[in-house]
Amino acid sequence: MARIVFIGAGSVEFTKNILSDVLTLPGLGDSTLVLHDIDRERLATAEAMANWMVRHLGLPAKVEAHADRRRAVDGADYVINEIAVGGFAATKIDFEVPARYGLRQTIADTLGIGGIFRALRTIPVMVALGDDLAELAPHALLLNYTNPMSMIPRAVYAGTPFRNVVGVCHSVRDTQARLASLVGVPVEEVGFVTAGVNHQAFVLRFTRDGEDLYPRLAEVIDADPALRRTVRAEIFQRFGHFPTESSVHGSEYLPWFLRHDDQVEHFGIQIGAYLEWSQENLDGYAETVRRLEAGEGVEIEPASELASEIIHSIETGTRRVVHGNVRNGGLITNLPEDACVEVPCVVDRSGVRPTRIGDLPPQLAALNRTFLNVGELTVRAALEGRREHVYHAAMLDPNTSATLSLSRIHDLVDDMIEAHGDAMPAGIRR
Numbered sequence: 001m002a003r004i005v006f007i008g009a010g011s012v013e014f015t016k017n018i019l020s021d022v023l024t025l026p027g028l029g030d031s032t033l034v035l036h037d038i039d040r041e042r043l044a045t046a047e048a049m050a051n052w053m054v055r056h057l058g059l060p061a062k063v064e065a066h067a068d069r070r071r072a073v074d075g076a077d078y079v080i081n082e083i084a085v086g087g088f089a090a091t092k093i094d095f096e097v098p099a100r101y102g103l104r105q106t107i108a109d110t111l112g113i114g115g116i117f118r119a120l121r122t123i124p125v126m127v128a129l130g131d132d133l134a135e136l137a138p139h140a141l142l143l144n145y146t147n148p149m150s151m152i153p154r155a156v157y158a159g160t161p162f163r164n165v166v167g168v169c170h171s172v173r174d175t176q177a178r179l180a181s182l183v184g185v186p187v188e189e190v191g192f193v194t195a196g197v198n199h200q201a202f203v204l205r206f207t208r209d210g211e212d213l214y215p216r217l218a219e220v221i222d223a224d225p226a227l228r229r230t231v232r233a234e235i236f237q238r239f240g241h242f243p244t245e246s247s248v249h250g251s252e253y254l255p256w257f258l259r260h261d262d263q264v265e266h267f268g269i270q271i272g273a274y275l276e277w278s279q280e281n282l283d284g285y286a287e288t289v290r291r292l293e294a295g296e297g298v299e300i301e302p303a304s305e306l307a308s309e310i311i312h313s314i315e316t317g318t319r320r321v322v323h324g325n326v327r328n329g330g331l332i333t334n335l336p337e338d339a340c341v342e343v344p345c346v347v348d349r350s351g352v353r354p355t356r357i358g359d360l361p362p363q364l365a366a367l368n369r370t371f372l373n374v375g376e377l378t379v380r381a382a383l384e385g386r387r388e389h390v391y392h393a394a395m396l397d398p399n400t401s402a403t404l405s406l407s408r409i410h411d412l413v414d415d416m417i418e419a420h421g422d423a424m425p426a427g428i429r430r
Contacts, residue, residue: 002031002315005076005140007069007129008083009035010042012049012288013281014145018080019053020300021308027316028308029059036065036072043067045289052297069132076137080307081129081144081152085121086423088278093419094118095272101412103403104258107274109147110199111253111371112399116378116390117416119148121423123155123382130160141314141352143168143307149198149325151375154340157327159383166352167325168306169198172342175244179206182227183216194244195332195357197368198325198342200253202241204360217242231257231267239363248273253371255402313347320347324354332357334365339372370398385427390417 004022009015015035022028033050037043047065054061066072073079084091094114095105108114126146133140142165144152149167156165172194180187185208193205206213221227221236231247235254243250251257251269258264264271291298306322313320324345331354332341344355360368374397381389394400394409404412417424 002028002077002311003034003075004031004311005034005036005072005079006046007036007072007079007081008146009046009065010037010039011082011084012042012046012285014082015046016049016053016288016298017301017303018305018308019050021302021305022311023053023057023059023061024300024302025308025312028312029057029061032062032064034064034066034072034076036067036069038067040067042285045285045292048292049288049298052292053300056297056300069129070136073129073132073140074136076133076140078307078311079129079133079137079140079142081126081142081146083122083125083146085118085125086420088282090118090121090420090423091274091278093416095275097415097419098412099272100415101404101408103400103412104252104264104271105399106252106258106270106272107249108252109274110150110249111148111374112397113394113412113416115148115151116374116393116397117420119151119155119375119378120382120390120425120428121420122146122152123159123379124425126152126156127159127383130156130162130165134161138162140164141166141310143310144325145169145307148375148378149342150340150372151379153325153327154338154375155379155382157340158338158379163327165326166310166345167198167340167342168310168322169325169342170306171199171244171246172201172323173306175203175242179203179213179217179242182220183213185213193344193357194323195343196244196341196360196364197335197371198340199245199249200368200371201244201323201342202239202360202364203244204241204357206242214242229267231269234267239367241361241364252399255398258399259403310347310352314349314351317349321345322347322352324352326352326354330356332360332365334359334362335368336372336376339376370396374398381428382425385425387417387428387430390428 050063144167191207231251236242328339328341346353377393
């Protein structure tokens with residue numbers, strides 16, 4: 001009987017997806033499902049939903065709900081992290097303050113000013129969680145969904161005694177399925193090798209039966225004007241390998257797109273897209289509350305979430321290959337040792353075993369390093385309480401530095417720190 005803990009269980013749609021998997025995958029139906037959230041109303045909603053799902057499926061699974069995190073994680077086998085520190089109010093700050101400076105963002109949760117400040121308010125919580133796990137559940141596996149993915153596991157590695165953390169994200173799997181579809185080959189017949197940094201990994205090998213499928217992909221893109229007008233296709237053409245992140249999201253990790261009106265128009269980049277999506281999530285939560293109160297329950301639809309599949313593989317020995325975000329330690333030899341990288345991982349009863357990639361093509365490693373530089377400085381700023389490193393991270397961020405002068409970046413950082421207030425790590429606040 002696995003003890004599976006959900007940190008940030010009030011992210012109800014995410015929790016529902018993972019529970020749908022856990023409760024329908026063979027061998028996991030007798031798990032203990034432990035829910036934790038600091039928002040008691042959302043925690044109560046998650047508890048009601050989990051109990052309804054267990055009853056509806058007629059399973060022996062047990063449900064616990066705890067507002068106290070230490071009580072929740074004590075003795076955990078698996079901890080799934082899905083927190084959003086500050087919620088929608090903090091997300092609005094991440095967009096609205098930079099917008100006053102003329103700085104455009106699309107999702108603002110991974111890199112850029114938004115990613116930097118999401119990390120700064122999330123890392124102290126994750127360090128406290130890592131310390132709790134080192135004391136109360138040292139053998140647990142922490143599966144992290146919270147962005148920025150390249151920074152959060154890295155902060156846990158660097159700032160706590162706890163090491164057993166893997167970040168999970170759908171972007172690689174979705175990209176591989178998309179590429180297979182574009183060239184008209186069943187995905188199970190394609191040989192993929194994909195690696196790099198989360199949201200900026202690249203498909204290194206794309207083959208079937210020894211045939212390189214990249215020339216076919218190039219022909220498909222060249223024949224489709226809509227595909228050509230995407231950031232992903234542009235990066236594929238310029239760098240020689242297809243990136244794993246969407247065009248809307250990937251545009252804000254780079255210096256060449258968001259500052260230029262013609263590029264935003266040409267590539268159809270949706271400025272502020274995440275604000276709209278966040279509002280839709282709030283509306284979805286309200287609908288879930290209504291359904292539960294009306295006794296209608298929720299739809300139980302297996303979602304093939306990576307966290308649930310990893311747990312299933314470890315518990316049952318079902319072998320899978322997933323892409324995980326882990327400490328580099330020589331897995332990608334031309335990226336920093338202590339960086340968090342995204343690589344294929346074999347998962348079975350022995351746990352999560354990352355695959356060594358070796359060198360990335362030099363142009364891809366160089367691009368990844370511009371991404372990782374911002375993350376390293378942000379993690380250092382949070383762990384060491386050094387405000388100057390927040391300025392350094394923002395000055396080196398590709399989109400921010402392409403848009404604003406050094407003095408404007410400095411002023412923006414000051415305004416962001418003031419706006420987020422007590423959510424900032426000690427030493428960074430004034």
